[in-house]
Amino acid sequence: MTLTVRTRVAIVGAGPAGLLLSHLLAEAGIESVVVDSRTREEIESTIRAGILEQGTVEILDSLGDHSRARSLGHRHDGIELRVDGEGHRIDFPSLVGRSVWLYPQHEVLTDLIAARLAGGQDLRFGIVAERIDDAETDRPRVVGVDADGQPVVIDAEFVVGADGSRSVVRSTVTGSRFGGHLREYPFAWFGILTEAPPSADELIYSNSPDGFALISQRSATVQRMYFQCDPETDTAAYSEAQLWDELQKRVPGTTLEEGPIFQRDVLRFRSFVAHELRRGRVAIVGDAAHTVPPTGAKGMNLAVADVILLDRAIRSLLLQGDERRIDEFADAARRRIWKAQHFSWWMTSMLHASPDASDFDRLRQRGELRSIVESEAGRTYLAEAYTGWPFATA
Secondary structure, three states, rough: OOOOEEEOEEEOOOOOOHHHHHHHHHHHHOOEEEOOOOOOOHHHHOOOEEEHHHHHHHHHHHHHOOOOHOOOOOOEEEEEEEOOEEEEEEHHHHHHOOOEOOOHHHHHHHHHHHHHHOOOOOEEEEEEEHHHHHHHOOOOEEEEOOOOOOOEEEOEEEEOOOOOOOOOHHHHOOOOOOOOOEEEEEEEEEEEEOOOOOOOOOEEEEOOOOEEEEOOOOOOOOOEEEEEEEOOOOOHHHHHHHHHHHHOOOOOOOOOOOOOOEEEEEEEEEEEEEOOOEOEEEEEOHHOEEOOHHHHHHHHHHHHHHHHHHHHHHHHHHOOOOOOOOHHHHHHHHHHHHHHHHHHHHHHHHOOOOOOOHHHHHHHHHHHHHHHOOOOHHHHHHHHHHHHHOOOOO
């Protein structure tokens, strides 16, 4: 038998975008069903980085006691750019009056899931969405199967694809799962998680003759660090001693706190923006709609910006019968998406060494970095983009 579920909004994907949208719609009295192919444990235990813009933290405050971003997260009032072994601090509050919070994405998801379940929302794990039918009608449907292989149909008034970079919903909107503007980068990050105290109070972005490195954090006892590598690098190719040597030589001027390395991975870089963000009564948000390199810390924050716009558009559509905001959604979202794409590309190209870079390219890059760190206008632009442009208010 086919299980048929009826709701106002069907959301595919229990990531930050899908869960937050469900929460915001519930505040307006709009019921939704969120489905995800993963289990709750898989979602909450997949460790991913998280730099939250101030605006994102303020949106998460609406979760009330379920949001731990301010209590467990760490507010950072700046970052350090390391150029030629010299540290240059970008002071966010003095430049733009805002900050960011270091709060991993899996913790955000834990908070959102707890809030959704406490609010009695319909959140279903282990359901694989296979396709979307009737997108151009006022009753689009999600067709899939549950964990036991039984057919499931979710009959809704609007469908949202928040199902990540391998989105199934995207093909309904764009005509192809790969329909979009794509840029691949010729380098990646070799990342480690280590049991050690922090090596610095704030994140260090280091451009050195030996290549880029990022010294980040997770907690008082676990740290995250990265260095630029070839995308085909084998994670087993380095011993622990070699990894520490590679990281240390790329952060001259700072002695890294070392400890046991318990996780290592290679993170490939790509930029993507889907050709379309909406078709009929189906829309895509977050990584289903776009991805960015991690250098600018835009990924989850850009998803939140999408959700704020889509929430208001769906409220107008379903509560007032007004289609203007949903018609304007894609163009409104693209304005921020492409600003974030530019900032992420700019930070990436300014800090990383291209494999085919000439001496001219490397010296020009150092000149660009010094144009930023030695200019208040340059530091202000970086601080404004890094901490996040204001979310739409109307």
